[in-house]
Amino acid sequence: MSKKFFLSFLLFFAVSITLVFTIIEMNEKKAIIKKAIIKKAITKKETKKEKLKKSKRIKTYRYRKYPHVKNFYKVISKEVVKIALKYNVPPAAVLAIAGVESGYGRGYVAHITGNILSLGAKTNEPELPALYLPNLKLNKSKILYGDVIKEYSEEALAWKQRPKSLKKDYRPKSIAGTIKNLDYLDKNLKEKSKANLACIEDFVKVWINKNKKFRPFVDARVMLDKEVKLHSKNILFDRDLNIKFIYMISGKENSFNYRKTWAPKVVKIMDNVGLIELAKVLHVKDKRFKEVW
Numbered sequence: 001m002s003k004k005f006f007l008s009f010l011l012f013f014a015v016s017i018t019l020v021f022t023i024i025e026m027n028e029k030k031a032i033i034k035k036a037i038i039k040k041a042i043t044k045k046e047t048k049k050e051k052l053k054k055s056k057r058i059k060t061y062r063y064r065k066y067p068h069v070k071n072f073y074k075v076i077s078k079e080v081v082k083i084a085l086k087y088n089v090p091p092a093a094v095l096a097i098a099g100v101e102s103g104y105g106r107g108y109v110a111h112i113t114g115n116i117l118s119l120g121a122k123t124n125e126p127e128l129p130a131l132y133l134p135n136l137k138l139n140k141s142k143i144l145y146g147d148v149i150k151e152y153s154e155e156a157l158a159w160k161q162r163p164k165s166l167k168k169d170y171r172p173k174s175i176a177g178t179i180k181n182l183d184y185l186d187k188n189l190k191e192k193s194k195a196n197l198a199c200i201e202d203f204v205k206v207w208i209n210k211n212k213k214f215r216p217f218v219d220a221r222v223m224l225d226k227e228v229k230l231h232s233k234n235i236l237f238d239r240d241l242n243i244k245f246i247y248m249i250s251g252k253e254n255s256f257n258y259r260k261t262w263a264p265k266v267v268k269i270m271d272n273v274g275l276i277e278l279a280k281v282l283h284v285k286d287k288r289f290k291e292v293w
Contacts, residue, residue: 061274064293069273072104074289075193076116080200081279085236087204088228091279093242094200096270100262105196108133108143112182114170114195117203121168126177128165134158146183168202170195207256214254220245237280243267 063069077095084091101118102110110116113128121127134149134157136142143162144152169176171184172191185192206212210221224245227235235241249256250263257263270276281292 061272063269063272064274068104068106069099070293072099072102072106073273073275073278074293076196076200077278077289078282079193079197081283083197083201084204084279085233085283087201087208088224088233088236089204089208090224090236090238090242090245091283092237092270092275093245093266094204095275095279096266096273097203097246097256098200099269099273100266108145109165109167111186112145112169112171113165113167113176114185114192115167115199116196117199119168119199119202119207120166126169126171126173128167128169129177129179130164131162131179131182132159133162135160146181146186148183168199170198208249216249216252216255220248223248237276237283239276242270242276246270 073095076098080095080098081091084094098116101107102116105111105116109118109128115128131145134144134152136144136152137156137158140158144157149157171181175181175184185195208217208221208224210218212218212221224236227241246266247263250258250266251260252258278292281287282289285292
Protein backbone atom coordinates (compact mmCIF):
# COMPACT_ATOMS: atom_id res chain seq x y z
CA MET A 1 0.00 0.00 0.00
CA SER A 2 1.51 3.31 -1.09
CA LYS A 3 1.94 6.20 1.30
CA LYS A 4 -0.37 8.38 -0.83
CA PHE A 5 -3.18 5.81 -0.75
CA PHE A 6 -2.80 5.36 2.99
CA LEU A 7 -3.11 9.10 3.62
CA SER A 8 -6.15 9.28 1.35
CA PHE A 9 -7.75 6.42 3.27
CA LEU A 10 -7.10 8.13 6.62
CA LEU A 11 -8.56 11.38 5.33
CA PHE A 12 -11.65 9.58 4.03
CA PHE A 13 -12.04 7.72 7.32
CA ALA A 14 -11.75 10.94 9.36
CA VAL A 15 -14.31 12.73 7.15
CA SER A 16 -16.68 9.75 7.41
CA ILE A 17 -16.42 9.62 11.19
CA THR A 18 -17.00 13.39 11.43
CA LEU A 19 -20.00 13.11 9.14
CA VAL A 20 -21.46 10.24 11.16
CA PHE A 21 -21.11 12.18 14.44
CA THR A 22 -22.53 15.29 12.80
CA ILE A 23 -25.60 13.35 11.61
CA ILE A 24 -26.03 11.79 15.07
CA GLU A 25 -25.75 15.22 16.72
CA MET A 26 -28.26 16.71 14.26
CA ASN A 27 -30.71 13.89 14.96
CA GLU A 28 -30.29 14.36 18.70
CA LYS A 29 -30.95 18.09 18.34
CA LYS A 30 -34.03 17.36 16.22
CA ALA A 31 -35.25 14.92 18.85
CA ILE A 32 -34.72 17.49 21.63
CA ILE A 33 -36.51 20.19 19.61
CA LYS A 34 -39.37 17.81 18.79
CA LYS A 35 -39.64 16.82 22.45
CA ALA A 36 -39.69 20.48 23.50
CA ILE A 37 -42.40 21.29 20.94
CA ILE A 38 -44.53 18.35 22.11
CA LYS A 39 -44.02 19.34 25.76
CA LYS A 40 -44.96 22.95 24.99
CA ALA A 41 -48.06 21.80 23.12
CA ILE A 42 -49.09 19.54 26.01
CA THR A 43 -48.44 22.31 28.55
CA LYS A 44 -50.46 24.75 26.41
CA LYS A 45 -53.28 22.24 26.16
CA GLU A 46 -53.20 21.62 29.93
CA THR A 47 -53.14 25.37 30.57
CA LYS A 48 -56.21 25.81 28.36
CA LYS A 49 -57.94 22.99 30.24
CA GLU A 50 -57.02 24.53 33.59
CA LYS A 51 -58.27 27.94 32.45
CA LEU A 52 -61.49 26.35 31.23
CA LYS A 53 -61.89 24.50 34.53
CA LYS A 54 -61.17 27.68 36.46
CA SER A 55 -63.61 29.61 34.32
CA LYS A 56 -66.30 27.01 34.94
CA ARG A 57 -65.46 26.94 38.63
CA ILE A 58 -65.83 30.69 38.88
CA LYS A 59 -69.04 30.87 36.92
CA THR A 60 -70.75 27.78 38.30
CA TYR A 61 -71.62 28.32 41.95
CA ARG A 62 -72.96 25.11 43.49
CA TYR A 63 -75.29 26.65 46.06
CA ARG A 64 -77.10 28.95 43.65
CA LYS A 65 -79.31 26.09 42.49
CA TYR A 66 -81.15 26.05 45.83
CA PRO A 67 -84.31 28.22 45.91
CA HIS A 68 -83.96 29.08 49.62
CA VAL A 69 -80.45 30.44 49.02
CA LYS A 70 -81.65 32.60 46.14
CA ASN A 71 -84.70 33.82 48.06
CA PHE A 72 -82.56 34.86 51.01
CA TYR A 73 -79.96 36.80 49.05
CA LYS A 74 -82.21 38.42 46.45
CA VAL A 75 -83.94 40.54 49.10
CA ILE A 76 -80.93 41.85 51.05
CA SER A 77 -77.80 41.65 48.86
CA LYS A 78 -77.78 45.03 47.15
CA GLU A 79 -78.49 47.00 50.35
CA VAL A 80 -76.04 44.92 52.39
CA VAL A 81 -73.28 45.75 49.89
CA LYS A 82 -74.00 49.47 50.29
CA ILE A 83 -74.06 49.33 54.09
CA ALA A 84 -70.90 47.20 54.35
CA LEU A 85 -68.93 49.45 51.98
CA LYS A 86 -70.05 52.54 53.90
CA TYR A 87 -68.34 51.17 57.02
CA ASN A 88 -65.33 49.60 55.28
CA VAL A 89 -66.34 45.99 55.87
CA PRO A 90 -66.11 43.31 53.11
CA PRO A 91 -69.71 42.77 51.91
CA ALA A 92 -69.26 39.18 50.69
CA ALA A 93 -68.07 38.12 54.15
CA VAL A 94 -71.06 39.83 55.78
CA LEU A 95 -73.48 38.12 53.40
CA ALA A 96 -71.85 34.75 54.04
CA ILE A 97 -72.00 35.21 57.83
CA ALA A 98 -75.69 36.09 57.56
CA GLY A 99 -76.27 32.90 55.57
CA VAL A 100 -74.54 30.75 58.20
CA GLU A 101 -76.05 32.41 61.27
CA SER A 102 -79.65 32.50 60.04
CA GLY A 103 -79.71 29.28 58.00
CA TYR A 104 -80.39 31.51 54.97
CA GLY A 105 -83.12 33.25 56.94
CA ARG A 106 -84.93 30.00 57.82
CA GLY A 107 -84.09 29.79 61.54
CA TYR A 108 -87.02 30.64 63.78
CA VAL A 109 -85.09 33.34 65.70
CA ALA A 110 -84.13 35.06 62.44
CA HIS A 111 -87.71 34.73 61.19
CA ILE A 112 -89.29 36.23 64.30
CA THR A 113 -86.73 38.93 65.18
CA GLY A 114 -85.14 39.81 61.84
CA ASN A 115 -81.78 39.16 63.50
CA ILE A 116 -80.01 37.36 60.66
CA LEU A 117 -76.56 37.61 62.27
CA SER A 118 -77.47 36.20 65.70
CA LEU A 119 -76.30 39.41 67.37
CA GLY A 120 -76.59 39.30 71.14
CA ALA A 121 -78.73 41.94 72.83
CA LYS A 122 -77.10 44.53 75.11
CA THR A 123 -78.50 45.17 78.56
CA ASN A 124 -80.86 47.91 77.38
CA GLU A 125 -81.94 46.20 74.16
CA PRO A 126 -85.00 43.98 73.62
CA GLU A 127 -84.28 40.29 73.25
CA LEU A 128 -86.48 37.40 72.22
CA PRO A 129 -87.95 35.88 75.43
CA ALA A 130 -88.49 32.22 76.22
CA LEU A 131 -91.20 30.78 73.98
CA TYR A 132 -93.47 27.77 74.18
CA LEU A 133 -93.59 26.63 70.56
CA PRO A 134 -94.25 23.38 68.72
CA ASN A 135 -92.23 21.58 66.11
CA LEU A 136 -93.51 18.98 63.68
CA LYS A 137 -93.20 15.45 65.01
CA LEU A 138 -92.06 14.25 61.60
CA ASN A 139 -89.59 17.11 61.21
CA LYS A 140 -88.17 18.30 64.52
CA SER A 141 -86.18 21.08 62.87
CA LYS A 142 -89.41 22.73 61.70
CA ILE A 143 -90.37 25.03 64.57
CA LEU A 144 -93.77 26.68 64.16
CA TYR A 145 -95.08 30.02 65.44
CA GLY A 146 -97.92 32.45 64.74
CA ASP A 147 -100.91 31.62 62.57
CA VAL A 148 -99.11 28.79 60.74
CA ILE A 149 -99.63 26.56 63.83
CA LYS A 150 -103.35 26.46 63.01
CA GLU A 151 -102.59 24.66 59.73
CA TYR A 152 -101.60 21.48 61.60
CA SER A 153 -103.49 19.06 63.81
CA GLU A 154 -102.45 18.66 67.44
CA GLU A 155 -101.38 15.10 66.66
CA ALA A 156 -98.76 16.42 64.23
CA LEU A 157 -97.23 18.78 66.79
CA ALA A 158 -94.79 18.39 69.67
CA TRP A 159 -94.80 21.40 71.99
CA LYS A 160 -91.63 22.46 73.76
CA GLN A 161 -90.38 25.31 75.93
CA ARG A 162 -87.72 27.25 74.03
CA PRO A 163 -85.20 29.12 76.20
CA LYS A 164 -84.44 32.84 75.92
CA SER A 165 -82.50 33.38 72.72
CA LEU A 166 -80.46 36.28 74.18
CA LYS A 167 -80.53 37.71 70.63
CA LYS A 168 -81.59 41.25 69.83
CA ASP A 169 -85.19 41.59 68.64
CA TYR A 170 -85.44 43.93 65.63
CA ARG A 171 -89.24 43.98 65.45
CA PRO A 172 -90.97 47.36 66.00
CA LYS A 173 -90.61 48.74 69.55
CA SER A 174 -94.24 48.04 70.42
CA ILE A 175 -93.73 44.27 70.14
CA ALA A 176 -89.93 43.79 70.33
CA GLY A 177 -88.93 41.59 73.27
CA THR A 178 -92.47 40.23 73.73
CA ILE A 179 -94.35 37.08 72.71
CA LYS A 180 -96.85 39.17 70.72
CA ASN A 181 -97.21 38.91 66.94
CA LEU A 182 -94.38 36.43 66.45
CA ASP A 183 -95.17 36.25 62.73
CA TYR A 184 -95.27 40.04 62.30
CA LEU A 185 -92.22 40.19 60.02
CA ASP A 186 -93.48 37.29 57.89
CA LYS A 187 -96.67 39.26 57.25
CA ASN A 188 -94.90 42.60 56.73
CA LEU A 189 -92.06 42.04 54.28
CA LYS A 190 -90.96 45.69 54.16
CA GLU A 191 -90.58 45.64 57.93
CA LYS A 192 -88.71 42.34 57.66
CA SER A 193 -86.22 43.83 55.20
CA LYS A 194 -85.86 46.89 57.43
CA ALA A 195 -85.15 44.66 60.45
CA ASN A 196 -82.60 42.57 58.51
CA LEU A 197 -80.72 45.67 57.35
CA ALA A 198 -80.78 47.24 60.83
CA CYS A 199 -79.11 44.05 62.05
CA ILE A 200 -76.46 44.29 59.32
CA GLU A 201 -75.76 47.93 60.18
CA ASP A 202 -75.36 47.09 63.87
CA PHE A 203 -72.77 44.48 62.95
CA VAL A 204 -70.59 46.60 60.64
CA LYS A 205 -70.95 49.82 62.63
CA VAL A 206 -71.20 48.80 66.29
CA TRP A 207 -69.56 45.38 66.47
CA ILE A 208 -66.65 45.96 64.07
CA ASN A 209 -65.51 49.00 65.99
CA LYS A 210 -62.35 50.36 67.64
CA ASN A 211 -64.35 51.05 70.77
CA LYS A 212 -65.54 47.47 71.06
CA LYS A 213 -64.50 45.85 74.31
CA PHE A 214 -63.08 42.71 72.73
CA ARG A 215 -59.79 42.57 70.84
CA PRO A 216 -60.80 40.54 67.72
CA PHE A 217 -63.30 43.22 66.66
CA VAL A 218 -60.88 46.09 67.35
CA ASP A 219 -58.09 44.39 65.40
CA ALA A 220 -60.45 43.71 62.49
CA ARG A 221 -61.54 47.35 62.43
CA VAL A 222 -57.94 48.62 62.43
CA MET A 223 -56.93 46.16 59.70
CA LEU A 224 -59.85 47.03 57.42
CA ASP A 225 -59.37 50.80 57.74
CA LYS A 226 -55.67 50.41 57.00
CA GLU A 227 -56.29 48.28 53.90
CA VAL A 228 -58.92 50.67 52.54
CA LYS A 229 -56.59 53.63 53.11
CA LEU A 230 -53.82 51.86 51.18
CA HIS A 231 -55.86 50.35 48.35
CA SER A 232 -59.28 52.11 48.30
CA LYS A 233 -62.62 50.37 48.96
CA ASN A 234 -61.99 48.04 46.00
CA ILE A 235 -59.84 45.93 48.33
CA LEU A 236 -63.05 44.93 50.13
CA PHE A 237 -63.88 42.70 47.13
CA ASP A 238 -60.58 40.83 47.44
CA ARG A 239 -61.08 37.18 48.41
CA ASP A 240 -57.97 37.00 50.62
CA LEU A 241 -59.09 40.05 52.58
CA ASN A 242 -62.58 38.60 53.05
CA ILE A 243 -61.08 35.38 54.37
CA LYS A 244 -58.64 37.24 56.62
CA PHE A 245 -61.52 39.23 58.12
CA ILE A 246 -63.63 36.10 58.73
CA TYR A 247 -60.77 34.38 60.56
CA MET A 248 -59.86 37.50 62.55
CA ILE A 249 -63.29 37.68 64.19
CA SER A 250 -63.58 33.97 64.99
CA GLY A 251 -61.93 30.89 66.43
CA LYS A 252 -60.87 32.48 69.70
CA GLU A 253 -62.25 33.62 73.04
CA ASN A 254 -64.40 36.78 72.98
CA SER A 255 -64.73 36.64 69.20
CA PHE A 256 -67.87 36.52 67.07
CA ASN A 257 -67.80 32.72 67.13
CA TYR A 258 -65.17 30.82 69.13
CA ARG A 259 -65.51 27.56 67.17
CA LYS A 260 -62.62 26.70 64.82
CA THR A 261 -65.09 25.14 62.38
CA TRP A 262 -67.06 28.37 61.93
CA ALA A 263 -64.69 30.29 59.64
CA PRO A 264 -64.23 27.44 57.10
CA LYS A 265 -68.03 27.09 56.96
CA VAL A 266 -68.46 30.81 56.24
CA VAL A 267 -65.75 30.75 53.53
CA LYS A 268 -67.38 27.70 51.96
CA ILE A 269 -70.70 29.53 51.66
CA MET A 270 -68.97 32.65 50.34
CA ASP A 271 -67.26 30.65 47.58
CA ASN A 272 -70.11 28.30 46.67
CA VAL A 273 -72.72 31.05 46.48
CA GLY A 274 -70.27 33.29 44.61
CA LEU A 275 -70.79 36.17 47.02
CA ILE A 276 -67.61 38.09 46.13
CA GLU A 277 -68.58 38.17 42.47
CA LEU A 278 -72.19 38.98 43.35
CA ALA A 279 -71.22 41.87 45.63
CA LYS A 280 -68.74 43.22 43.09
CA VAL A 281 -71.19 43.19 40.20
CA LEU A 282 -74.03 44.67 42.26
CA HIS A 283 -71.75 47.53 43.29
CA VAL A 284 -69.51 48.20 40.29
CA LYS A 285 -71.99 47.53 37.49
CA ASP A 286 -75.03 48.54 39.54
CA LYS A 287 -77.04 45.64 38.11
CA ARG A 288 -80.18 44.13 39.55
CA PHE A 289 -79.95 40.86 41.46
CA LYS A 290 -81.83 38.76 38.89
CA GLU A 291 -79.41 39.91 36.16
CA VAL A 292 -76.35 38.53 37.92
CA TRP A 293 -77.55 35.50 39.91
